[in-house]
Amino acid sequence: MKKRPTITAKEYAMRREQLMHMMGEQAIAIVPSASMKIRNRDAEYGFRQDSSFLYLTGFNEPEAVAVFIAGRAEGEYILFCQESDPKIEQWTGRRAGMEGAVEIYGADDAFPITDIDDILPSLMEERRAVYYDMGNNADFDQQVMGWVNSLKAKVRNGIHAPHEFVSLPLLVDDMRLYKSAAELRAMRFSAKTAIAAHQQAMRVCQPNIMECALEAEYLHTFKQQGMDPAYTTIVGGGENACILHYVNNDKPLKDGDLVLIDAGAEYLGYASDITRTFPVNGVFSEAQAQLYQIVLDAQKAAIAMAKPGNTWEQPHNAAVKVLVEGLVDIGLLEGEVEQLIEDEAYRPYYMHKTGHWLGLDVHDVGDYKVDDCWRLLEAGMTLTVEPGLYISPADDVDKKWWNIGIRIEDDVVITKEGNEVLTAGLVKEISEIEALMRQAV
Ligand code: GLY
Ligand code: MN
Ligand code: MN
Secondary structure, three states: OOOOOOOOHHHHHHHHHHHHHHHOOOEEEEEEOOOOOEEEOOEEOOOOOOHHHHHHHOOOOOOOEEEEEOOOOOOOEEEEEOOOOHHHHHHHOOOOHHHHHHHOOOOOEEEEHHHHHHHHHHHHOOOOEEEEOOOOOHHHHHHHHHHHHHHHOOHHHOOOOOOEEEEHHHHHHHHHHEOOHHHHHHHHHHHHHHHHHHHHHHHHOOOOOEHHHHHHHHHHHHHHOOOEEOOOOEEEEHHHHHOOOOOOOOOEOOOOOEEEEEEOEEEOOEEOOEEEEEEOOOOOOHHHHHHHHHHHHHHHHHHHOOOOOOEOHHHHHHHHHHHHHHHHHOOOOOOOHHHHHHOOOOOOOOOOOOOOEOOOOOOOOOOOEEOOEEOEOOOOEEEEEOOEEEEOOOOOOOHHHOOEEEEOEEEEEEOOOOEEEOOOOOOOOHHHHHHHHHOOO
């Protein structure tokens, strides 16, 4: 297999260093991993690591807690994790154990997770502030409170318990918002795989194929690269394309309908998130082409506004303007464009925002507003641009538009000069889509 992008141990170490630098001395951060979740009785869901835990450790096992203690002479990074145990590992898979935690993952020290109640309170002693993501995991919240209270109970022995709780996401989410060169390489690789899957779906699509049969093409392409879907794949034909989070994917695709597919892969935890909409029979009807071109023009206008110095809202506003102008042109809206925008008259046809941050979470972390103002876009921020139009049947809507749902979604990183579309390799012009769909499989 060709060499694949990686995130080096050094980069994970630099992230921890940056976090501890921002926390300052006298602070401790506590970051739990995700846990296994039961799907039914003894069968579990596939494990997905907590994104911030993964960002800071690269450690992809459940039942672990990372602790960062800025300035601690005996070691700043402690990892509590599951012990190596050949008997258990024969059933549930290999573990890094204490040794791997130190040697592979760069922990200064590692302890069995079963010993955390005995060890962690003493690491919190004399620390002023605890950085922690409170409210995310009720059981773990209780455990953290228990550790603090156990220290408070010892104040008469001269022990100081931390007296300040600070939101860990306040620091980590902002770090995660700016993607490094290595993160972008991972995201390009994820995008490349998702692009190949979309191309394959366009080639095999034909009338009467099941929505789930197209979904299978994505799973096949992703798994060939050792990847999973970054989120549940949406394959919606005709009226199903107008249901934003349609995931049943259990209907046959009809001749003459459009199919909307929203699918992305996950590589090293990093998501791609791509939507394409194309005709089931390979040729857009006139009405479909008219609406499609409006969405495509809106998407291009939005991408053009995704550049440093513009606000988060500017790409969205650019998309809305083109969508409303188009809807007026074809008679789906009547009135002055500015007024229709102010009144949000487009919302029956376009009811979502034009994008979101993208990264380790599909809807990635990071504030969209700072001090009540839309955030300025900066190099390294990565977002989706995904306008759409969804026309449900209604008395005041000409029948020729009914059940046409269209979304076009690309992944964009802001660069110093403007932007790079990570998913630019995937066709989206009407003529390009029709040409690709003519290719035999
Ligand atoms: N695939 C989820 C989204 O587009 O937001
Ligand atoms: Mn999206
Ligand atoms: Mn999407």
